Amino acid sequence: MKLTQHLSEATKTIISFEILPPSKGRSIESLYATLDPFMEFHPSFINVTYHRAEQIYKKRDDGTFERVEIRKRPGTVGICAALMNKYQIEAIPHLICGGFSKEETENALIDLHYLGIKNVLALRGDAAANEKSFSPHPNGHKYAEELVEQIITLNKGLYIEDDILDGVKTDFCIGVAGYPEKHFEAPNMDVDIINLKRKVDLGADYVTTQMFFDNKKYYDYVNKCRELGINVPILPGLKPISSKKQLTILPRVFNVDVPIELYTEIMTCKKDSDYEIVGTEWLLHQCRDLLKNNCPVLHFYTLSKPEIIYNVLKQLF
Ligand code: FAD
Numbered sequence: 001m002k003l004t005q006h007l008s009e010a011t012k013t014i015i016s017f018e019i020l021p022p023s024k025g026r027s028i029e030s031l032y033a034t035l036d037p038f039m040e041f042h043p044s045f046i047n048v049t050y051h052r053a054e055q056i057y058k059k060r061d062d063g064t065f066e067r068v069e070i071r072k073r074p075g076t077v078g079i080c081a082a083l084m085n086k087y088q089i090e091a092i093p094h095l096i097c098g099g100f101s102k103e104e105t106e107n108a109l110i111d112l113h114y115l116g117i118k119n120v121l122a123l124r125g126d127a128a129a130n131e132k133s134f135s136p137h138p139n140g141h142k143y144a145e146e147l148v149e150q151i152i153t154l155n156k157g158l159y160i161e162d163d164i165l166d167g168v169k170t171d172f173c174i175g176v177a178g179y180p181e182k183h184f185e186a187p188n189m190d191v192d193i194i195n196l197k198r199k200v201d202l203g204a205d206y207v208t209t210q211m212f213f214d215n216k217k218y219y220d221y222v223n224k225c226r227e228l229g230i231n232v233p234i235l236p237g238l239k240p241i242s243s244k245k246q247l248t249i250l251p252r253v254f255n256v257d258v259p260i261e262l263y264t265e266i267m268t269c270k271k272d273s274d275y276e277i278v279g280t281e282w283l284l285h286q287c288r289d290l291l292k293n294n295c296p297v298l299h300f301y302t303l304s305k306p307e308i309i310y311n312v313l314k315q316l317f
Pocket of ligand 1: 144
């Protein structure tokens, strides 16, 4: 079922998760072990991230180096199919522009369509590890809006090869990314939201936000989006903090602020279990506030410490 249909038919708050494919060589069983306990909360969706190839230098036997491309976390599409089969719930693969030609994207969309996948999250992706800034595939997309346009075109049954007549129409529900604290490349919030609006005007059905730790930033963002004419659902992305390291890593990697109160509480923690208590309380407070404000979805990033999210859900529902 499409996410938008779930939303319109929901009689209570929808729960969803984002997971990463296991590192190459690791078993999918570890993913199931993380997800199994969450099934009691009847999540409606599980997003599966996409990780592009990285270039690394590998030492040859003669001591010289060769540059090779490796994907450390392959399997996004396979995992989506496995999750849908195992749990009978919708899986949402993330599709990125980076590293993909338009034709490869079209072929990926055809695979997803054949698998019965109805939802995709359309993203640009970040610069590759060896690049200073994002550079698209020579025959690919520069911005997520172009990917949205390609998906919409396929939904109309129009393929890149224009001699395909009466092409099968795909029927993807399209999500896109939004940033309550602004995407790091955007010159200001207004420009970032205008860029978001273009994705929505082209046909994106909903927005999933970057994580945030201060709900006010999310509410302000939603209000600003509404003022600028974005009327699709904006799903809040939530993640627990569970270590001191994250106070510097999360702002650096995801360009998000950690509120001073949360920072202070984490800094006064003495042992690992204290971090978990603070992370749980903070996330619980965020969720209760979102529910009080009639937020229809709680979308959790289960990258690490799924037990915190489990404890929060146990106290909420
Ligand atoms: P875009 O919408 O293309 O925006 C990128 C930047 O360009 C923004 O600053 C925007 O304001 C600007 N911009 C947009 N259009 C234009 C235009 N026409 N002219 C000028 N400027 C423009 N990354 C992964 O690699 N894999 C994942 O699975 C993944 N999942 C994610 C899930 C969520 C919910 C979020 C929020 C992010 C995720 N990311 C993922 C990270 C994402 O790929 C990066 O944040 C990336 O830098 C931007 O992607 P985007 O889709 O927002 O890009």
